[in-house]
Amino acid sequence: MYRSELDGLRALAVVAVLLNHACAEWLESGFLGVDVFFVLSGYVVARSWQSRKRSNAKDFYRRRIRRLQPALIATLIITFIVSIPLGLLTPTNQLTAISALIGASNITLLNQSLDYFGAAAGNNPFTHTWSLGVEEQFYLVFPLLVRRVRLLIILSAGALVLWFLLQLQQPDASFYLMPARLWELGLGILLLEFEQKDS
Numbered sequence: 175m176y177r178s179e180l181d182g183l184r185a186l187a188v189v190a191v192l193l194n195h196a197c198a199e200w201l202e203s204g205f206l207g208v209d210v211f212f213v214l215s216g217y218v219v220a221r222s223w224q225s226r227k228r229s230n231a232k233d234f235y236r237r238r239i240r241r242l243q244p245a246l247i248a249t250l251i252i253t254f255i256v257s258i259p260l261g262l263l264t265p266t267n268q269l270t271a272i273s274a275l276i277g278a279s280n281i282t283l284l285n286q287s288l289d290y291f292g293a294a295a296g297n298n299p300f301t302h303t304w305s306l307g308v309e310e311q312f313y314l315v316f317p318l319l320v321r322r323v324r325l326l327i328i329l330s331a332g333a334l335v336l337w338f339l340l341q342l343q344q345p346d347a348s349f350y351l352m353p354a355r356l357w358e359l360g361l362g363i364l365l366l367e368f369e370q371k372d373s
Contacts (some may be wrong), residue, residue: 186210208305209358215309216362223320224366230316238313246306250274257299267298274303277310284350304350311352312359319360323367330360 202368220236223229250271257263266286282302288295295301319326333356340348348354 197283210357212308212358213362213365216359217366218362218367219313219316220320220363234317235313242306242310246274246303250300253299262297262299267300270298270300270303274300277307278349280304280307280352284346287346289346290349308352308355309359311368312356316349320363323364326360326363330357333357333360
C-alpha cells in the first residue's frame, strides 16, 4: 500500500542535502539527510518486496533496473551536456560517470581519494551519484537478507561497528562504502519487521 508520508520524508531528506550543498550555513547538518534517506529506502524496498507475495530475486532486480536506470541515464546525459561548456569533463570526472552506470561511482570516488566535503568534490558534477552506488550494491544482497531477520541484525550491527572504526581511521571509506552503510539500509528493513509484529 502506498504511503505518501514516506515520499514526504524522503523529499525532506533530499531538500536538507540540497540546502547543505547550496550553502552549508543554511543547514549545517543537512548532509544527514542522506542517512535518513538510506533508512527510508531500506524500509520502502522491503515493503515493496513483501507486498509481492511471489517476489523473487530476478523480479526484484528487473524492477530495480526499470525504476533506476532510465532516470540515471537521463541525469548523466544532462549533466554531461551542462558540464561541457564549464570545462568539467575531465578524464577523472568522466570515469565517475561511467562507473555510475554500473553502480560503482562510490568506489571510484573513494579510489580517487575525493573528500565529499572538500572543495574538489564541487568540481566533479557526478559526485552525487555515490549514494545510488551504495543502494545498488545493497540491492545485490537484499534478497538474501530480507527474509533472514537474525542475519540482518547481525550484519547491521557489524556494519555499524565497521562504520565507527572507519570513522576513526578512514573516514572517506566509512562515507562511501556500502558495507559501512549497510546498517542504515538494514535498519529500514528491521523497522518494517518490528512494525508488522506490533500490528
